[in-house]
Amino acid sequence: MYLTVVVASVGTFIALRGRYVRGDYALVALVAAFTALYGYLRRMPTPDREAPFAAAVRYFAAYTLTTTLITVVYRLSPWHPLASYPGPRMAKLTSLWLSYISSTGKRFDIIDQLHQEYGPFLRIGPNHLSINSSSATSLYINMEKSEAYRYPGHNNAVALFFKQDAPENHRARKRVWQGFFTPTSVAGLIPQLDRRTWELIQTLARRQAEDPRGTVSLAETMYHWSHDFMGDMVFGGCNALELMKNGDPHGIIHNGKVALGLLDSLGQTPWLLDILWHVSATKSMHTLEHLAAEMMRTRVKSKDLPEFRDLTSYLLEADVPQNELEADSVVAIMGGSDNTSITISLAIFFLLSHQQYYHRLREELFAAFPDPMTSMQMDELAALPFLNGVINETLRLESPYYNPRIVPHGGAYMDGHFIPAGTIVAIAAHSVQTSPDHFFPDPKEFRPERWLPEGLGPETITNKAVLASFSFGPYYCIGKPLAYHQMRYALTRLILAFDMEVEKEFDAAAFRDGVLNMRTMFLRNELRISVRKRPGVDFEKLVY
Numbered sequence: 001m002y003l004t005v006v007v008a009s010v011g012t013f014i015a016l017r018g019r020y021v022r023g024d025y026a027l028v029a030l031v032a033a034f035t036a037l038y039g040y041l042r043r044m045p046t047p048d049r050e051a052p053f054a055a056a057v058r059y060f061a062a063y064t065l066t067t068t069l070i071t072v073v074y075r076l077s078p079w080h081p082l083a084s085y086p087g088p089r090m091a092k093l094t095s096l097w098l099s100y101i102s103s104t105g106k107r108f109d110i111i112d113q114l115h116q117e118y119g120p121f122l123r124i125g126p127n128h129l130s131i132n133s134s135s136a137t138s139l140y141i142n143m144e145k146s147e148a149y150r151y152p153g154h155n156n157a158v159a160l161f162f163k164q165d166a167p168e169n170h171r172a173r174k175r176v177w178q179g180f181f182t183p184t185s186v187a188g189l190i191p192q193l194d195r196r197t198w199e200l201i202q203t204l205a206r207r208q209a210e211d212p213r214g215t216v217s218l219a220e221t222m223y224h225w226s227h228d229f230m231g232d233m234v235f236g237g238c239n240a241l242e243l244m245k246n247g248d249p250h251g252i253i254h255n256g257k258v259a260l261g262l263l264d265s266l267g268q269t270p271w272l273l274d275i276l277w278h279v280s281a282t283k284s285m286h287t288l289e290h291l292a293a294e295m296m297r298t299r300v301k302s303k304d305l306p307e308f309r310d311l312t313s314y315l316l317e318a319d320v321p322q323n324e325l326e327a328d329s330v331v332a333i334m335g336g337s338d339n340t341s342i343t344i345s346l347a348i349f350f351l352l353s354h355q356q357y358y359h360r361l362r363e364e365l366f367a368a369f370p371d372p373m374t375s376m377q378m379d380e381l382a383a384l385p386f387l388n389g390v391i392n393e394t395l396r397l398e399s400p401y402y403n404p405r406i407v408p409h410g411g412a413y414m415d416g417h418f419i420p421a422g423t424i425v426a427i428a429a430h431s432v433q434t435s436p437d438h439f440f441p442d443p444k445e446f447r448p449e450r451w452l453p454e455g456l457g458p459e460t461i462t463n464k465a466v467l468a469s470f471s472f473g474p475y476y477c478i479g480k481p482l483a484y485h486q487m488r489y490a491l492t493r494l495i496l497a498f499d500m501e502v503e504k505e506f507d508a509a510a511f512r513d514g515v516l517n518m519r520t521m522f523l524r525n526e527l528r529i530s531v532r533k534r535p536g537v538d539f540e541k542l543v544y
């Protein structure tokens with residue numbers, strides 16, 4: 001019987017090597033195999049009169065252990081296709097290591113330290129490489145997304161962001177979204193952005209006035225602002241989110257962020273996510289999915305549509321089926337609100353902790369807009385060099401996103417290395433974005449002047465092409481132009497409206513250390529500020 005166990009283990013290893021198998025299906029298959037074995041043993045006389053159940057457990061444990069042992073030996077052996085790539089032993093053994101370091105929110109830092117130890121090509125999973133080289137931007141031109149982007153629960157609906165088995169489905173859907181992101185269409189959203197940003201200013205002042213400490217949570221209020229604007233942009237305001245007025249009773253922000261964090265960490269071990277999808281560990285993912293579906297259903301039924309065209313109107317015009325509208329709405333809710341608002345909050349954090357840059361930006365903005373109530377055009381904001389420097393510098397330091405791709409048939413060559421087909425590869429975005437080869441001097445410091453034509457002096461290196469914040473290639477961020485405008489606009493309005501200060505006891509180093517990145521960001525410490533209205537600003541009378 002043990003010979004049969006070994007043969008079964010070797011057979012399993014050969015059949016599954018390098019293949020992705022759904023974890024929930026595999027679990028069901030294992031339970032079925034155990035049941036069949038037990039049924040078989042019940043009918044067979046066992047020589048030593050061992051109970052059939054105990055014998056089934058023993059054989060099954062032997063099978064599992066043998067299969068695991070063969071896999072472990074293979075992964076650490078010189079015959080593994082990635083054997084020549086260095087990395088921590090645990091990473092070579094199991095993708096659980098990558099899921100674990102992802103769940104700490106400090107993956108970017110851990111991977112950066114490992115790159116310093118092992119070099120630019122780092123094995124961070126049994127079948128997974130992190131690449132700390134500008135050449136890795138080319139991965140994004142023609143490689144498909146890894147299984148980490150699979151819609152949890154294998155909803156096969158076509159939607160942006162999530163992995164599609166047929167890339168042409170992604171291209172077709174991206175064309176529909178592109179209709180919404182044309183300059184004319186984005187221009188139609190400007191009055192909404194204006195309205196919501198004045199409401200943000202009122203909300204910051206109101207919340208501060210109501211707070212016993214006399215301060216306001218900037219990051220939380222920015223999230224409320226971006227979700228309210230997203231509700232207008234995606235659903236034409238039909239869902240009456242109104243987080244700035246009502247807070248977040250349905251937990252859309254919390255559940256959205258936890259869901260994204262789970263996707264970012266468990267997604268690196270897709271078989272485990274397949275299993276956990278069926279239990280309460282992934283509750284936030286289900287909650288986000290239900291909230292998004294509900295919002296989309298309300299929008300589809302609504303007769304009370306705004307004058308501007310929202311994203312859903314483009315999807316409906318293209319006859320996108322209901323289940324795909326709902327899947328796209330998950331993407332739109334998270335894509336359209338999360339990164340933009342946290343980037344603005346972090347830009348303000350950097351400015352307030354580097355007063356010289358805060359003053360420099362104020363000078364630029366006060367000169368460009370002497371009347372703080374004035375309207376602002378997109379091209380005027382896009383032409384302000386220091387404002388753009390502040391935004392790019394914040395993105396450079398605080399968007400260490402992890403975007404894994406899969407090497408296609410035939411493999412790939414990079415910097416003299418051959419990477420076999422089927423390997424999962426990702427640019428080490430944080431390492432590249434903070435490397436002295438690409439950003440010099442002071443690559444780890446917030447120095448927005450590096451983005452100006454004169455830079456930080458004659459030695460300056462600013463390799464704009466490696467900024468991976470919006471990714472590259474066919475899966476680049478479709479919202480990039482809108483996101484830049486939102487960030488420029490909100491930052492400018494806030495700086496024109498208020499003198500801002502952090503709380504007296506604010507610890508900038510501890511705050512920065514407490515920024516956790518799992519594609520979305522979690523802040524361990526609050527960012528509370530105080531705001532004081534500037535002369536000439538009169539927002540109280542504006543009614544929304």
Ligand code: HEM
Pocket residue numbers: 160161162174331332335336337339340343399401402403404468469470471474475476477478479480482483
């Ligand atoms: C600072 C703000 C933003 C940042 C840093 C950002 C970053 C990114 C990144 C890195 C990706 C590629 C993901 C990957 O390959 O893993 C992406 C995709 C995407 N983003 Fe953004 N994003 C921002 C704002 C927005 C906004 C405002 C929207 C508007 C709805 C948006 C919608 C999307 C969509 C739909 C995708 C998927 C594109 C595709 O699959 O082709 N993003 N974003």
